[in-house]
Amino acid sequence: MKITLTFDNGPDPDTSPQVLEVLRRHGILSTFFVLGSKASTTEGRLLVDRIAADDHWVGNHTWSHRTPLGELDPEASLDELARTHVVLQGLGIEERLFRPFGRAGQIGTHLLNAAVVGWLQAQAYSCVLWNCVPGDWRDPEGWCARGIDEVRTRPWSVVVLHDLPTGAMRHLDAFITQLTALGAEFVQTFPAECVPIDSGRIVLPLSGYVADGQGEIDRT
Numbered sequence: 102m103k104i105t106l107t108f109d110n111g112p113d114p115d116t117s118p119q120v121l122e123v124l125r126r127h128g129i130l131s132t133f134f135v136l137g138s139k140a141s142t143t144e145g146r147l148l149v150d151r152i153a154a155d156d157h158w159v160g161n162h163t164w165s166h167r168t169p170l171g172e173l174d175p176e177a178s179l180d181e182l183a184r185t186h187v188v189l190q191g192l193g194i195e196e197r198l199f200r201p202f203g204r205a206g207q208i209g210t211h212l213l214n215a216a217v218v219g220w221l222q223a224q225a226y227s228c229v230l231w232n233c234v235p236g237d238w239r240d241p242e243g244w245c246a247r248g249i250d251e252v253r254t255r256p257w258s259v260v261v262l263h264d265l266p267t268g269a270m271r272h273l274d275a276f277i278t279q280l281t282a283l284g285a286e287f288v289q290t291f292p293a294e295c296v297p298i299d300s301g302r303i304v305l306p307l308s309g310y311v312a313d314g315q316g317e318i319d320r321t
Contacts, residue, residue: 102285103257103292106131107231109162109200109221110238111264112148112197118313120264121155123273127281130289132229134162134200137185140201149192158289160198160229161185169202171312175216182220197226197300201310206234206261212310218298229291230310233258237269245272257292287307288317 106124111117112135112193124131133152139145153159163170163181170178182199199221201212208230221228235248252258264270277287297305 102280102283104252104285104287105257105259105289105291106262106287107134107200107229107259107268108132108262108264110166111135112152113264113266114148114203116238116266116270117148117152117264119149119159119272120273123221123270123277124157125155126274127277127287129277129287130156130158132158132160132196132198132289134160134198134229135185135189136162136166137164137188140185141188146192149194151188153194157299158196158198159189159192159194160196160200161189161226162200163202164267166202168213169204170217171201171211171214171255171310173214173264178214178217179220182217197224198229199226200229200231203231205239206231206236208309209249210308210310210312213307213313218303218307219309221298222301222303226298227296227300228298229259230293230295230297231259231261232292233260235260235262238263238265238267241267241269242272245276245279248276249283250286250289252280253283259291259295 140149164184235244237244
C-alpha cells in the first residue's frame with residue numbers, strides 16, 4: 102500500500118509549520134500545492150522557502166482558488182496560472198507541478214479548459230490529480246478514520262489534505278502513525294493514472310477533465 106501525501110491551499114503561517122514538523126519527524130516527503138495569492142506575501146514567501154528547504158515539492162494551485170478553471174474564460178484561467186507561476190519562479194521553485202481546483206475534490210470537466218491545457222504543455226507542467234479526499238477541511242475531527250478506510254481500498258493513494266487553520270492537521274501525526282502500523286509506504290511520487298499531463302506531454306485522455314469536450318486537443 103503506497104501513499105502520497107499532498108497539501109493544498111496553503112501556505113498558512115500557523116498550520117504549515119506544524120505539518121512540516123510532523124512530516125520531518127516521520128521522514129516523509131510531500132508536495133504542497135500553494136495558492137499564488139498566499140505565496141506572494143512576505144510571510145508566504147518565507148513559508149515556501151521553508152517547505153522547499155525540507156525537500157518537499159511545491160506546486161501551482163492557481164492564484165485565488167475561487168472558480169474551477171474549466172468554468173472561466175481563457176484569459177481569466179491563464180491569469181490564475183501565470184501569476185502563480187511567476188511567484189514560484191521568483192522563489193526558485195524548479196518543479197513544474199499543477200493541481201487544478203476541483204471544488205470539494207470532484208473530478209470532472211470543470212477542472213481544465215483548452216487554453217489551460219495549451220499553457221501546461223507550453224510550460225512543460227505536469228497536471229497532478231488525486232484519488233483520495235478525506236474531507237479534512239469540512240470534518241476536522243472525523244477525516245482521519247475516513248482517510249484510513251479509503252486508502253486501504255487501493256494499492257496507491259494520492260491523498261489531498263489542507264494546511265489550513267481548521268484544526269484538522271492536529272490529527273496528521275495519528276493518521277501517519279496508524280497507516281505506518283498497517284504497513285503503508287509513503288512516497289513523494291504520483292501514480293501514472295493521476296498525472297494526465299506529464300512535463301507538458303498529454304499521456305492520458307483528457308476528455309473527462311476538459312470543458313467543452315476539448316479533451317483530445319493537440320497531444321504534441
